[in-house]
Structures are given as C-alpha cells and as structure tokens.
Amino acid sequence: MSRRLRLLIAAIGIAALAWLLLATLERGLALAQRYMALPEALRWLLGAVLALLLAGGVAVGAWWLRPRKPRAPVAAPDRPSLEGRLAALRDAGADTEELRSELGELDRRRLGGRLYIAVFGEISTGKSTLIGALVPGAAVRSDARGGTTRDVAHYEGTAPDGTAWAIADVPGTAEADGDARERMAREEALRAHAVVYVCAGDLTRTQGEELRWLGDFGKPLVLAVNKADQWDDAERERITRHLRASSGGVPDAVVMLSAGGEERFTRRLADGSTEDVRRQRKPEVGGLLDALARLVAPGAASLEPARENAVLAGLHDRTAAVEQAQRAADAERIVTRYARRAIVGAMAAVAPGTDLVIQGALAAGLVRALADLYGVRVTDVEVEALLGQVRMTFRTGTSVVLAVAGNALKAFPGLGTLGGGVLHAFAYALVFDSLGKALAATLAERHQLDQAAAGERLRDLLGDTRGNRLRQLAELTSDALRDR
Ligand SMILES: Nc1nc2c(ncn2[C@@H]2O[C@H](COP(=O)(O)OP(=O)(O)OP(=O)(O)O)[C@@H](O)[C@H]2O)c(=O)[nH]1
Ligand SMILES: [Mg+2]
Numbered sequence: 001m002s003r004r005l006r007l008l009i010a011a012i013g014i015a016a017l018a019w020l021l022l023a024t025l026e027r028g029l030a031l032a033q034r035y036m037a038l039p040e041a042l043r044w045l046l047g048a049v050l051a052l053l054l055a056g057g058v059a060v061g062a063w064w065l066r067p068r069k070p071r072a073p074v075a076a077p078d079r080p081s082l083e084g085r086l087a088a089l090r091d092a093g094a095d096t097e098e099l100r101s102e103l104g105e106l107d108r109r110r111l112g113g114r115l116y117i118a119v120f121g122e123i124s125t126g127k128s129t130l131i132g133a134l135v136p137g138a139a140v141r142s143d144a145r146g147g148t149t150r151d152v153a154h155y156e157g158t159a160p161d162g163t164a165w166a167i168a169d170v171p172g173t174a175e176a177d178g179d180a181r182e183r184m185a186r187e188e189a190l191r192a193h194a195v196v197y198v199c200a201g202d203l204t205r206t207q208g209e210e211l212r213w214l215g216d217f218g219k220p221l222v223l224a225v226n227k228a229d230q231w232d233d234a235e236r237e238r239i240t241r242h243l244r245a246s247s248g249g250v251p252d253a254v255v256m257l258s259a260g261g262e263e264r265f266t267r268r269l270a271d272g273s274t275e276d277v278r279r280q281r282k283p284e285v286g287g288l289l290d291a292l293a294r295l296v297a298p299g300a301a302s303l304e305p306a307r308e309n310a311v312l313a314g315l316h317d318r319t320a321a322v323e324q325a326q327r328a329a330d331a332e333r334i335v336t337r338y339a340r341r342a343i344v345g346a347m348a349a350v351a352p353g354t355d356l357v358i359q360g361a362l363a364a365g366l367v368r369a370l371a372d373l374y375g376v377r378v379t380d381v382e383v384e385a386l387l388g389q390v391r392m393t394f395r396t397g398t399s400v401v402l403a404v405a406g407n408a409l410k411a412f413p414g415l416g417t418l419g420g421g422v423l424h425a426f427a428y429a430l431v432f433d434s435l436g437k438a439l440a441a442t443l444a445e446r447h448q449l450d451q452a453a454a455g456e457r458l459r460d461l462l463g464d465t466r467g468n469r470l471r472q473l474a475e476l477t478s479d480a481l482r483d484r
Helices: 004-035 040-064 078-092 097-110 125-135 181-192 204-215 233-246 286-297 299-347 355-373 378-411 411-416 424-444 451-462 469-483
Strands: 115-121 155-158 164-169 194-199 223-227 254-255 264-270 274-280
Touching: 004 040, 078 097, 078 299, 097 181, 097 299, 115 125, 115 181, 115 204, 115 299, 125 164, 125 194, 125 286, 164 233, 181 194, 181 299, 194 378, 204 223, 204 264, 223 233, 223 286, 233 274, 254 286, 264 424, 274 286, 286 424, 299 355, 299 424, 299 469, 355 378, 378 411, 378 469, 411 469, 424 451, 424 469
Parallel strands: 115 164, 115 194, 194 223, 223 254
Antiparallel strands: 155 164, 264 274
C-alpha cells in the first residue's frame, strides 16, 4: 500500500472518529436538556434509577476484575494416616511393597536436595528430543514411532543459573495398550518439583485434561509447545495466544520451542542429480529455559512441600485402590462362606420349610457381615426390609433359579451322584452367591444399603451363567456336601 493511500485512510478514520464524538456529545446535551425540563419528582426518580444502574455496573466490573485466588492444591492425607493404612493393609496380607518404596523415594529425594523436573506429555510430542537439547550429551532415544520411551530415566543437567537439576524422561501418554507405562509416567510427574508438559500444537481434549490434572497439584508447570519449526511467526503467535486463553491460567507459562530432532529432505546438486540429506535440526529452547529458571528459582527446599503433597495425594489414590481390592477379596470369602452354609442348611432341613427358616437367619448374617466389611451401619429394620424384597425376587425368579440349577446338574454329572436334594442345595448356592455379590457391589459403590440398587443387581445375577461361575458353584456344592 502506498504512503499516500495510508495517509488518506488515516485522515478518513480520524474525521469519522471526530464526527462520532461530536454526535455523541450533541446527543448527550439534548438528553440533559430534556432531563432538566422534566418535573422535579420525575427527575429524582430517573436520577435514582440511573445511579442504581451505574452502581450495579461498577459492582459487576469490580467482581469481574477481582484478583483470583490461586486454586488450592489437591488435598492429600497426612503421612502418619497414610502409613497407618499401609500397615493395616500389610497386616491383612496385601502387597504394599511398591507403596512403601514410594514413601522411601519421597524421603530420599528430600534428603538429596536435588531439583527434579519431569518432562511429560503424549507420545511423539518430542519429550526425549527435548531432553537431548536440555542436557548436552544425554543419550536419549527418540523416534518418529510413538511409544519409544518405555521407562523413566533421569538425566543430570545444569540450570541456566548453574544449579544442578535432574530431568526425567518418561513414557508418553495416550499410547494404545500403554496403561502401565502411562501410570509410570504420571507417578514420576508427581515426584518432580516442576513439570514441563509437552505438546506439538493446539491441545486436544485429553491433553487439556492432563494439563489440568497436573495443574491441580499446584507445582510449577510449563506448557511447552514443541516443533515450532513447522510454523511461521504469525502461526506461532496465534497458537501461543490461543493456548494461553484456552488453558485458563493452569500452566504458569506457555512457551514455544523447537527441540530439534532429525530432518530429512532431498537436495538437488549442481550436476542435476539429487541426494537424500539427514541432519539434526538446531534446537531453540531459550524460552523454556528462561521460564523454568524463573519458576524453580525458589529452590528444591521451597518447592518440596508441594512435591510432597502431590506424592502423598498420588499414594492416597493407589492405597485406596489396594484397599478396594482387598475388601473385594474379603467380600468374596464372606459370600463363599455363607453360600457353603446355605448348601448344608438346605440338605439339613428336617421338615418342609425349615430350610427357609435356617436360610433366613443365614441371609441376615450375610448382609450384616458384608455391611460390616464396608463400614456401613445397618439396623434390624433395614436388614428385614432388604430380605423381604429379596424373598419377593426369589418367588418370582424361582423358575429361573431352578432352570439354572437343573442345567448345572446336567453339565456337571458328578453332582447327581451326591443324592437327592442336590438340586435344592445348588439353587441355594446360586441364590446366596447372587445376593452376596449384588450386595457387595452396591455397598462398595454407594457406601449404604441401597435396596433398589441391590435388588436390580440381584435380578441380573440370578440368571447370569457367564464365565465359569456355574462350575465354581458346582464345585462349592459338591465340596460342601462331601465335607458335611
Ligand atoms: N519438526 C520437529 N520434529 C521434532 C522436534 N522434536 C522432536 N521431533 C520429532 O518428533 C518425533 C518424536 O520424538 P521423540 O523425542 O521420540 O518423542 P517422545 O515424546 O519422546 O515420544 P515417546 O517416547 O514415544 O513418548 C521424532 O521423529 C523427532 O525427530 C522438533 O522440534 N521439530
Ligand atoms: Mg520419548
């Protein structure tokens, strides 16, 4: 565009602005004159309404611009309570070795005083290449194929201010069948003082969730957009602006970088022939180094409480998973114990219907034992109400139970040799197994005796003959009857 044309456009713009200002002023004066001409009472009323609107506007503006409190980091249990839970699990025979060694690692790093940084992100975003650029001489393996890094490895480097830091390369997330490796990567991200989240463009939904998960721990977090060499300056600017807006202040810094990596292209030579060239791209990681240096400037000791909080929060989740598995195994043992008693009870009936009396007491015992295991308090009335509903279910489902039991007798001929009444005994095994499993699942999920939810599960389980369930029940029946 020529200079003269630009001047003309600028002059037109200024004239339009001046005209707009004058028109606004004129309109304002006209309104003021009309306002002054109004009767005094109306003037006061209108004035009050305007003042209210203005005050409302100012209040909304002040609320909008208020300084936001930083989000409180994820709450973690204190260490003694966690150790208590681990001790209880170990006493109950659960394997807590890995969880204990996590606590050991927490102490080891704290006493070592070294600064730890984790480079985290999806596969193939260039994490290993970045570590190669940050730590000269680091023997990292990078490849265009996703899932190259299979383990956590630390590389000793030096921050721009000369302090030593250890940078962790971890497996990438979002790899098909890479759940175990992803878990490993997440655990290392929790163990670090600061995390670099690497992506290679705008964030996908999953990446956004990962970033928020990291942000929730309140540790220094940099969003590093790698492979910037693919974009021109305008695109880099647009992506950075967009990421700053869409990441909602979760990362402490958003930086563009080019970790390097290998580039391949074909070059035409002077004699007209071509040759394939492979060479290393020049890394550009200055922005990331500046951001990291600023964020970890307080030093390892100052960043330790947030790191410890993150590790304990992670350990809390892992401990809860072991506790859940342990309780599920205990529940299964309880269900088997009661199903075995029900089988014996069915065969020991001395008069028609007495088995029902025996089994009613057993069923109440099963409900109480499971509620106790899951720490749910139940009253006699609740137990009776549940059993009443269970009896109704069995009455309407008798034909299903008997059909399943009949099939089991045919499928496992050994049962038939145990004599009369086995059909009846097997039916009770099925009933108690279904009731116990339905109740255990409901208690684990809802932490209360939810009659409706348990009833629904029970109806499903009564006719469920998948897997080797019938075989297990057949074995239980014959074992119980032989040991009688
Ligand atoms: N264009 C470009 N490619 C890069 C850059 N950094 C890495 N790459 C390429 O990206 C691919 C993946 O690099 P890696 O370093 O193995 O990625 P990673 O995130 O460690 O991958 P996983 O270990 O599988 O999780 C390789 O082909 C690299 O050459 C970069 O700055 N620009
Ligand atoms: Mg890698």
